[in-house]
Each structure stands twice: as C-alpha cells, then as structure tokens.
Amino acid sequence: KDGDSAVVKTGDVTITKDDLYEYFLDNDGLNMTLNSAINYVADQEITGEDAINSKVEELKQQYLQYAGTSDLETYAKDAGYESEDDFVKPNAKIQLLQGKYVEDNFKSLVKEYKVKYLKYFTVDTESQALKIIKDCTSEESFTNYFNENSGTDAGLVTKESSSVDSKIIKKLDKFTKDGIYAKAIKTSESKYAIVWVYNTDKSNLKDEIKESLTSISNFSTKCETSYLRKYNFDVYEPSIKKKIKKSSK
Numbered sequence: 001k002d003g004d005s006a007v008v009k010t011g012d013v014t015i016t017k018d019d020l021y022e023y024f025l026d027n028d029g030l031n032m033t034l035n036s037a038i039n040y041v042a043d044q045e046i047t048g049e050d051a052i053n054s055k056v057e058e059l060k061q062q063y064l065q066y067a068g069t070s071d072l073e074t075y076a077k078d079a080g081y082e083s084e085d086d087f088v089k090p091n092a093k094i095q096l097l098q099g100k101y102v103e104d105n106f107k108s109l110v111k112e113y114k115v116k117y118l119k120y121f122t123v124d125t126e127s128q129a130l131k132i133i134k135d136c137t138s139e140e141s142f143t144n145y146f147n148e149n150s151g152t153d154a155g156l157v158t159k160e161s162s163s164v165d166s167k168i169i170k171k172l173d174k175f176t177k178d179g180i181y182a183k184a185i186k187t188s189e190s191k192y193a194i195v196w197v198y199n200t201d202k203s204n205l206k207d208e209i210k211e212s213l214t215s216i217s218n219f220s221t222k223c224e225t226s227y228l229r230k231y232n233f234d235v236y237e238p239s240i241k242k243k244i245k246k247s248s249k
Contacts, residue, residue: 001017002017003016003017003018003021004016004017004018005017007019007020025237025239025240026239029237029239029240029243030240030243030244030247033235033237033240033244034224034244034248037228037231037233038094038097038224038227038228039090039093039094040231041097041224041227041228041230041231042090042093042094042096042097043093044231045097045100045227046093046096046097046100051096052089052092052093052096055092055093055095055096056085056088056089056092058092059088059091059092059095060072060084060088063075063087063088072084072087072088075087076088094220095214097223097227098214098219098220098223099210099214101223101226101227102209102210102213102214103206103210105226106206106209106210109213110202110209113158113159113160113213113216114158114159114172114173115156115157115158115202115209115212115213116156116157116158116172116175116197116200117154117155117156117157117197117198117199117200118153118154118155118157118164118168118175118195118196118197118198119142119146119151119152119153119154119195119196119198120151120152120154120164120168120193120194120195120196121145121146121149121150121151121152121193121194122149122187122189122191122192122193122194123149123191123192123194124191124192125192126184126186126192128192129184129192129193129194130184132145132194133180133181133182133183133184133194136180136194136196139179139196142180142194142196145194146196152164156208156209156212157169157172158172158212158213158216159172160216160217160218165187165188165189165193166188167185167186167187167188167193168185168187168193168195171185171195175195175197175200176197176200177197177200178197178198178199178200179196179197180194180195180196180197181194181195181196181197221248225248
C-alpha cells in the first residue's frame with residue numbers, strides 16, 4: 001500500500017516502500033514463504049500441548065548449550081524474536097511434524113530408505129570369505145571371526161549412509177533375514193566383506209529408526225513436500241514461485 005511513499009529520504013537518496021518490498025522479496029521471500037507455509041501446516045497437524053511443551057523444554061536445553069548462555073530470553077530477543085517461546089516453539093512443532101510423518105509412513109519409509117542393521121568385516125580373498133561364510137553357522141561362530149578381523153558393527157544403516165562401503169550399501173535390498181549373508185561382497189577397496197544382518201524385525205525399534213531417518217539431510221524436504229502437497233500449497237507471487245522451483249523443484 002502506498003508503494004511510492006518514501007521510507008528514507010536523505011540527500012539524493014530516496015527509498016520507497018516498494019523499494020523495501022522488492023529488496024525483502026529478493027533476499028528473504030523464498031525462505032519466508034516456505035517457513036510461513038510449513039509453520040501453518042505444523043499448527044494444524046501438531047496440537048498436543050503436552051508433546052509440544054516437552055519438545056520445547058528439550059530444545060531449550062539444546063539451545064542454551066549451543067548459545068553458551070543461561071538467558072535464552074535475551075538471546076532470542078537479540079536474534080529478533082519476541083520471546084524465547086517464539087524462538088523455540090516453531091522448531092519444536094517442526095520436529096514433531098517430522099516425527100509424525102515417520103510414524104504415519106513408517107513401513108514405506110523403512111522400505112524406501114532400506115533400513116538395515118549390519119555387522120561386517122573384510123578379508124583379502126574371495127575364497128577366504130566363502131570359507132568363513134560356510135563356517136558361520138551361528139552368531140557365536142561369526143563373532144569369533146568378527147573379533148579376529150577387527151570387524152565393524154555399523155548398527156542402523158540406510159541407503160544414505162556414507163560410513164559403510166558403497167558396495168555393501170548397494171546390497172541392502174538383499175539383506176532380508178537375520179544371520180549371515182550367503183555371498184561375499186567385493187568392496188570398493190577390492191576386499192571381500194562378510195556381512196551379518198540383525199534386527200530385521202523392526203517393530204520395537206521405531207524410536208531409534210525415527211531419530212535416524214529425521215537426521216538424514218534430505219528428509220526434512222521430503223517431509224515438508226508431502227505436507228505442502230496435502231495442504232495444496234501454491235505460490236502466486238511469480239518471482240518467489242520461480243525461486244522455489246529453482247531451489248526445491
């Protein structure tokens with residue numbers, strides 16, 4: 001409104017409301033639009049006050065430690081927020097929203113991200129590996145070889161895991177039951193991996209898996225995309241729409 005009216009005028013310089021609008025649009029329009037939308041979604045989806053308050057308190061402790069202060073209220077106001085609750089509560093709801101997304105889509109996400117639990121070790125030759133696989137008729141026998149060869153208990157692994165050899169990651173679909181994997185896997189370093197699979201029944205591991213999935217780098221975008229589609233999100237400001245399409249198609 002009144003876009004031509006001056007906000008700042010000094011000497012030869014005049015800054016109008018429209019100038020400010022275009023500046024903020026260009027510099028923060030994308031983030032502000034997406035944040036406003038996903039915060040609206042979180043307000044609709046996350047309504048349990050006990051869960052919200054619990055998460056808020058959890059995050060406050062994390063932020064206090066991160067900020068290196070005992071006065072989160074002042075820290076939040078210095079950062080431009082009205083209060084510490086305005087600073088913390090939206091993030092608490094977003095984290096709860098991600099948790100709800102995992103809960104509602106648990107089986108499909110476990111399948112999509114190929115969640116497995118693995119132990120493994122490597123040997124120099126395929127013949128060595130095949131002999132060991134044949135000998136591993138129990139977890140005890142595997143553990144003996146595992147200890148002898150300085151094995152790695154990778155724990156929970158997904159298709160996004162970077163700490164496990166990529167050749168093993170490519171085989172995740174093959175690990176369908178607990179126990180020794182029947183084939184030796186040639187690694188990217190030309191060693192041969194012997195893999196023990198465990199926890200294929202994941203029904204009692206939801207909390208651990210939920211935490212792992214929500215920490216994956218692209219997961220928040222996946223979650224937010226799903227909810228924004230559910231709420232028929234669209235953008236009617238052409239320049240912002242173009243920016244969003246470019247950064248988050």
